[in-house]
Amino acid sequence: MVRLTDLPAWEREHMLDKVKDIKKGGGFEGNPWVSGPPLKQRRVAVISTAGLHQRDDRPFAPGAAATDYRVIPGSVNAGELVMSHLSINYDRTGFQQDINVVLPLDRLRELAAEGVIGSVADYHYSFMGAAPIRQLAPRARELAGLLKRDKVDAVLLSPV
């Protein structure tokens, strides 16, 4: 996230238009809140919208394909991951230097080793995130089922 006031006026307008789009469609009036076990017992997965995938996997594309997600194995080596997000309006140099700036798997593994969290999930996921938000709902439900099967009870959403 970033401060709107840090952005130039035209970029601020662009971002505020997206907020208007969200509000226009409704559907976010609920107040979902689920409690769970203490952090030290939680199994944590990460869902990123950085358009990440293994280098042999399909690059992200516009249109209907923008709602796709890619699976990232928990054991993945950082060298295997690339970023094919459509947007060129955010920084990629942080990711180029250190994957943990968008997908903090090393930090999660450290927290698991120290017992701060219970464990790290076997699978993590990346969307591109540029799709209209409501079109992503079926994919989100699909993913929720997969996460449950992986015994995940904490999901860290990491937007770019």
Place this chain on the structure above:
Amino acid sequence: MREHTEAIRAPRALWVPFILGRPFGVPNDAAFQRRVLLAALRLLEAPAGQGPLLEDFPHDAPEQSGGGDALEGFACPVNFGRAPANDADAWQQEISDLASWHRLAVERRGRTTAALSGLTPGVASRYILDFIRDSNTPLYRAELARGLSLRLACEDIKAYYLEAVNEQPGRRAAQQAQAWFWNETVAGRTFIRLREVCLNSADESVKQFGLGNLVPRAVLQALQMKQ
């Protein structure tokens, strides 16, 4: 963005003051990343029924919080001052001049993210120049739409340049490396030319790529202000 998170009413969210593209703040700073991560995960332990909960992370990323000598006077110590015979030669020379830095970056990080198209930077740059000259130039992978083939080649070149320049001594803000790429390199200038070609293309995938996925809005805005 706080405004988007408020509109979506995510049950638990941590607002962070970092630039877009760096949700955990700073590359190669495990301690700082850990603080951000823990601040987010601790929200899971908030008492029931409090949502939506939107907390602020109180610290700026170290790189963004002040200027300092390391962030000033950024210049890429590569000799672009020669006068090559043409654009193609100039671009190849530029790629070659950055090769040592890129090799060092790959050695140190154990990886490169310039790996979407499967092309080397030299071949990718030739493909782009060939396309500028002839929009029917053969695709390097037959299964790709033309727009996607251009996007992957351009992304790889940009990643190659930025990985190389960020390996050079001294720490620099992300925006400085971006400004260098778009204002001072043959690659940046060629991409801006490529955009014009794409906008005039009859191929919708190429046109869309040129419209929204080639030159950042900030760069286009700066160009318009110059004109």
